[in-house]
Amino acid sequence: MPKIQGSAAILLAALLWSSGGLFIKWIPLPTLAVAGGRATVTALFYLLVLRPNLRLARVSTALAYAGMILTFVAANKQTTAASAVLLQYTGTAWVLIAGYRLFGERVTKIDVFAVLGCLGGMALCLLDDTAGITWQGNALGAISGVFFAIAVLLMRRDAQAGSASAQASITLGNLLAAVFGLSLAGGDLIHGLTLQSGGGLLWLGLMQMGAAYLLFLRGLRTVTASTASLLSLLEPAVSPIWVWLGTGERPGLATMAGGALMLGSLAARAALQR
Numbered sequence: 001m002p003k004i005q006g007s008a009a010i011l012l013a014a015l016l017w018s019s020g021g022l023f024i025k026w027i028p029l030p031t032l033a034v035a036g037g038r039a040t041v042t043a044l045f046y047l048l049v050l051r052p053n054l055r056l057a058r059v060s061t062a063l064a065y066a067g068m069i070l071t072f073v074a075a076n077k078q079t080t081a082a083s084a085v086l087l088q089y090t091g092t093a094w095v096l097i098a099g100y101r102l103f104g105e106r107v108t109k110i111d112v113f114a115v116l117g118c119l120g121g122m123a124l125c126l127l128d129d130t131a132g133i134t135w136q137g138n139a140l141g142a143i144s145g146v147f148f149a150i151a152v153l154l155m156r157r158d159a160q161a162g163s164a165s166a167q168a169s170i171t172l173g174n175l176l177a178a179v180f181g182l183s184l185a186g187g188d189l190i191h192g193l194t195l196q197s198g199g200g201l202l203w204l205g206l207m208q209m210g211a212a213y214l215l216f217l218r219g220l221r222t223v224t225a226s227t228a229s230l231l232s233l234l235e236p237a238v239s240p241i242w243v244w245l246g247t248g249e250r251p252g253l254a255t256m257a258g259g260a261l262m263l264g265s266l267a268a269r270a271a272l273q274r
Helices: 002-017 020-026 031-050 059-078 081-088 091-103 109-127 135-161 163-191 195-220 225-231 234-247 253-273
Strands: none
Touching: 002 195, 002 225, 002 234, 020 059, 020 081, 020 195, 020 234, 031 059, 031 163, 031 195, 059 081, 059 135, 059 163, 081 109, 081 135, 081 234, 081 253, 091 109, 091 135, 109 135, 109 253, 135 163, 135 195, 163 195, 195 225, 234 253
């Protein structure tokens, strides 16, 4: 029963995350203004509601988390939402590889094939030169995937040590991202703040990040890092649909093929393991 509840929490978190691509594109602000504004809202939410003891925060987790959210917002602004989210989820491959060394999670032949599928899908996404897709945006998406893997593994470690440490680490990560983003683009945020941009930042900060990561941390108490990363694949499966419905943006054929290869490989891994 605890594992079922943990899995449900991670699935709900992934559904909230999936709204990120649409709102990031919908907010008419520069990259760092969006990233800094969202992180500010999330940090304030955690500080006021959870009141974490920041002395318990792990700096390594906070840095990985901050790097992940900053590069993901930048990737969304410079390439399609599908490319950004799929490339971030290549981090699943790195989680499968590193999970064994850090937590003793067994790596099987099925895992190896899933990793190869993820890397093959990443190559297709990176090679896509369809209109709206840039190599800079794709590179940022791939870097975000590395930060994603590190953050998942470190949050798994923190969640095992206790929820207080995990919540403090994520709060510190948002504070770092807020300071970095607003120090460079605070003026853009102030001058470009409208009902649309303000409402979008509130949703991103409170729901898409704030509530979602609380659910994710809750799930990590009973679910392994590799399983959590697989359940989180609901985000890349749904995110491009929200963006398509909201903006009409469509990913290129190579990106769709790469996404199908990645999601298919990981879904097959989950099915075969069962």
